[in-house]
Amino acid sequence: MHYISKILIVLAVFAFAQNAIAQPPTRRDANNTEKKESAANVKLTERAKAQYPGIAVSEEVDWKRDIYRSINLSVEENATLYFPVEPMGENVNLFTLLFRLILSGDITAYKYNLDGYESFTEDNIMDPKTMLENYSIYYEEKDGELVVGNSDVPSAEILSYYVKENHYYDQRRGVYGKQITAICPVQHRAGELEVTKYPMFWVNYNDIKPYLAQNKIMSSSLNNVAQTSFDDFFAKGMYKGDIYKTVNARNLALSQYCKDSVEIKKEQEKIEQQLKDFETNLWNTKTVAEIRKDSVEAAMAAANDTVKSEKKENKVVRRTATASTTKKSEKSTIKKSNVSKPKTKSPARSSSGSAGATVSVRRTRR
Numbered sequence: 001m002h003y004i005s006k007i008l009i010v011l012a013v014f015a016f017a018q019n020a021i022a023q024p025p026t027r028r029d030a031n032n033t034e035k036k037e038s039a040a041n042v043k044l045t046e047r048a049k050a051q052y053p054g055i056a057v058s059e060e061v062d063w064k065r066d067i068y069r070s071i072n073l074s075v076e077e078n079a080t081l082y083f084p085v086e087p088m089g090e091n092v093n094l095f096t097l098l099f100r101l102i103l104s105g106d107i108t109a110y111k112y113n114l115d116g117y118e119s120f121t122e123d124n125i126m127d128p129k130t131m132l133e134n135y136s137i138y139y140e141e142k143d144g145e146l147v148v149g150n151s152d153v154p155s156a157e158i159l160s161y162y163v164k165e166n167h168y169y170d171q172r173r174g175v176y177g178k179q180i181t182a183i184c185p186v187q188h189r190a191g192e193l194e195v196t197k198y199p200m201f202w203v204n205y206n207d208i209k210p211y212l213a214q215n216k217i218m219s220s221s222l223n224n225v226a227q228t229s230f231d232d233f234f235a236k237g238m239y240k241g242d243i244y245k246t247v248n249a250r251n252l253a254l255s256q257y258c259k260d261s262v263e264i265k266k267e268q269e270k271i272e273q274q275l276k277d278f279e280t281n282l283w284n285t286k287t288v289a290e291i292r293k294d295s296v297e298a299a300m301a302a303a304n305d306t307v308k309s310e311k312k313e314n315k316v317v318r319r320t321a322t323a324s325t326t327k328k329s330e331k332s333t334i335k336k337s338n339v340s341k342p343k344t345k346s347p348a349r350s351s352s353g354s355a356g357a358t359v360s361v362r363r364t365r366r
Contacts, residue, residue, distance in 0.1 A: 061168045061169060061170045062169055062170065062171040063168065063169040063278070064166065064167065064168040064169075065166075065167045065168075065246065065247070065275070066164060066165070066166055066167075066181075066246065066247040067164070067165040067167065067243055067246055067271070067275075068116070068162060068163070068164055068165075068243065068244055068245040068246065069162070069163050069165060069241030069242060069243055069244065070160055070161075070162060070186075070241055070242050070244045071160055071161045071162075071163060071239050071240070071241040072159070072160050072240075072241070072242075073158070073159050073160055073161070074159065075240050076221070077238065077239060077240040078239050078240060078241075080217045080218050080219070080233070081093060081094045081161070081217075081230075081233075081239075082094075082155075082158070082159075085155055085156050086150050086151065086153075086155070087150055091216075091217075092215070093155055094161075094185075094230060095153070095154075095155040095158040095185050096150075096153055096155050097211065097212075097215060097230070098183075098185065098203060098208065099148075099153055099155070101208070101211060102128055102131070102201075102203075103128055103146050103148065105128075106211070107203060107204075107207045107208055107211070108125055108203070108204070108207065109125070109126040109128070109131060109200075109201040109202070109203060110124050110125060110126060110201060110202045110203070110204070111124050111125075111126045111201065111202070112184060112199040112200065112201055112202055115251065116162075116199075116245065116253070118164065118181075118182045118184070118202040118204075119202075120182075120202075120204050126201050128146060129146060131200070131201065132146065132148070135154065135187065135198070135200060137152060137153075137154060138152045139152070154187060157187045157188055157189060158185045158186065158187055158188075158200075159186070159188040160186045160188065160197070161183055161184060161185055161186060162183070162184040162186060162199060162244075163180055163182070163183050163184075163234070163239075163241065164180065164181050164182040164183075165178055165179070165180060165181075166178065166179050166180075166181045167275060169278075169282060176279060176282055178237070179205075179235070180205045180234045180235070181204075181205050181206075182202050182203065182204060182205055183202070183203055183205060183208070184199050184200065184201065184202045184203075185199075185200050185201070186198065186199050186200070187199075187200055205234075209231055212229060212230035212231040212234070213229050213230070213231040213232075214229070215229060215230050216228070216229055217229070217230060217233060219233070219238070242268060243268045243271055243272070246271060254267050254268065
């Protein structure tokens, strides 16, 4: 019995040692998986992705205009895309989320070409390793995977984004809408004389939409409880950005055909007003004849107002002229009355007091 108990103890120790040897790699793998999931903040299955379908704008829409905006993260409305610079628990900024998803292969990055337009084709895909080397991002390669520490992710240098807005109107469905179709993070690197901007890559918004919908961000600096998702932030237009380019026949950005910053500002305001005017006039239920009639009546009313104002101005001018003439005549009369009349000599009076003519008496000779 004593011998058997020793054998059982040896077997138990052996089994325990074997289990101890087998577990660490498994746990390490589990820990690595958890780190990957927490780094990207969410790991979605294809079924989960299907719950957040992207919006595909039909090519048969009646009207469409593509606008490119630059989102400056130093502006308060956009600051929520920048903070936290490094992950804080489950909270990550937009670039860290995109960066981790690209490294894990969950989304695809596309090259930023010289013309600035996005191209979501296979021949334009950017290799993650090439991206790391092109932008001098420190990485390690372990078991065929690219590993980048949180402190090496250049999220602090991503100070702006380019976004492409698609404004469209589908008459068949009676829908007017706006949606984001592409996003490009822009790296700002300080040089000796100035800061240089490096647009890094384009991502298709429909590819990242499921992940953006799962990540919460602070939506108000006044109420820290209020939260929204990255997807809602873009879908609701909560960001603030300046137009820097539109899709046009000449393929030019605003800076290429505007002389200076003043002209660029005027052009931006002009494009913004064109978008507002189109949406405002879109729901006008009047017929073309009614619109023309209103236009004619408005023009006639404006002309009548002009004539009336001119008449009023003429009356004022006449009154002023009459008043000045009256004042001049009054002054002239006053001056005339003040001039002394020449005195006339009174006729010689006789001693009796009555005026008489001189009588000559001729004596007759006798």
